[in-house]
Amino acid sequence: MTQEQWQSIYETAISWTKEAGENIRKMMDDTYEIHTKVNEHDLVTDVDRETELFFKNKINEKYSTHRIMGEEGLGDVVDDLDGTVWIIDPIDGTVNFVHQKCYFAISIGVFHEGKGMVGIIYDVMADEIFTALNGEGAFLNEEPLPRLENVTMNESLLSFNAGWVMKDRRLEALVNQSRGIRSYGAASLEMAYVACGRIEAYISFNLAPWDMAGGYVLLEEVGGIATNYEGNKLTFLNKDTLLAANPAIYKDIMKEIHGK
Ligand code: 2AM
Ligand code: CA
Ligand code: CA
Ligand code: CA
Structure with missing residues (x-):
């Protein structure tokens, strides 16, 4: 086409x-x-x-x-x-x-x-x-929307459902390092907010392809990164975890969580 x-x-x-x-x-x-x-x-x-x-x-x-x-x-x-x-x-x-x-x-x-x-x-x-x-x-x-700008963790707002902290205590470190946590209850909007710089990262542990597909295209166009929580490419064929982030803090989050 x-x-x-x-x-x-x-x-x-x-x-x-x-x-x-x-x-x-x-x-x-x-x-x-x-x-x-x-x-x-x-x-x-x-x-x-x-x-x-x-x-x-x-x-x-x-x-x-x-x-x-x-x-x-x-x-x-x-x-x-x-x-x-x-x-x-x-x-x-x-x-x-x-x-x-x-x-x-x-x-x-x-x-x-x-x-x-x-x-x-x-x-x-x-x-x-x-x-x-x-x-x-x-x-x-x-x-x-402009391409995403350089930021540091301590000037970043992160978004995830409060319940995820119980599932993975490593998220506590992110709570402490960031400027604050927000939670909106709609994955697509949270990805859109990363894309427009209202928040710097969004994490979820249980999303379907339709929760992430639109946001993925938005993020690609502004230089954002969206992978699963392990850092692997999303397939859009199965449920998966998600880390969608400004590229400047994507690595910091991966390092904090996985130590690499
Ligand atoms: P929904 O409203 O279309 O079901 C809520 O935290 C976010 O997670 C919403 O984007 C919601 O989409 C999605 N969600 C809720 N339950 C889910 C489930 N069981 N599997 C995948 N995504 C879910
Ligand atoms: Ca949904
Ligand atoms: Ca729905
Ligand atoms: Ca649903």
């Missing part, structure tokens, strides 16, 4: 995402059903499913050869990244959606032959759309 064709897919994906966000804002005012998935804290609503269906219908109609990997399973069964694959989380941060009515996002990564080409993360209530097209840079509401 040519860069022009990718530009067109990028623009189309942005316009669908904004439309989907508009639909979510409308559906929020109605009563919708809330179901639990694996456990009582793992929620899904009709709005998650409706939103995934919206993308599935749009993509099938316009790009019939593209495949869809979506959290709610309305797309295809995808076990490789051959061809073009849309990796979609219709609502990232469903607990926030239900409880806080803000701080949730639509997250999309479009991959081609395993390479991240388009990344979109839309904070629906703040109306902030983070977008990236491979080779063309990353943007927040169409304003270009």
Whole structure:
């Protein structure tokens, strides 16, 4: 595919995402059903499913050869990244959606032959759309995001769920060395915040491809680093851990955790 064709897919994906966000804002005012998935804290609503269906219908109609990997399973069964694959989380941060009515996002990564080409993360209530097209840079509401600047650990804000400290006490050292910890409860937004410099690193121990795909493309465009917690490349085919960081502190974090 040519860069022009990718530009067109990028623009189309942005316009669908904004439309989907508009639909979510409308559906929020109605009563919708809330179901639990694996456990009582793992929620899904009709709005998650409706939103995934919206993308599935749009993509099938316009790009019939593209495949869809979506959290709610309305797309295809995808076990490789051959061809073009849309990796979609219709609502990232469903607990926030239900409880806080803000701080949730639509997250999309479009991959081609395993390479991240388009990344979109839309904070629906703040109306902030983070977008990236491979080779063309990353943007927040169409304003270009600069490449990430040099920082030190002691002037960095880090983000992870407080519960992870119980799972890995080595994180305590990071708490002490950094300027502070934040936690937003939506992985895609936390990756977008690393990409725009609101925080310097985000760590999670249990993420799915759709939580990370959009953010990965954004980070690549601003010089950020995203690997799993062991420092290995993300595959976007399985659940994994994540360390997404400003390159200046990525090494410091790896050293603190793994001693190398
Ligand atoms: P979700 O809201 O789409 O489920 C919350 O800390 C973050 O982790 C959110 O991005 C949330 O996405 C994700 N998350 C929650 N439960 C998860 C699970 N069991 N596996 C992977 N990611 C999960
Ligand atoms: Ca979920
Ligand atoms: Ca998610
Ligand atoms: Ca979700």
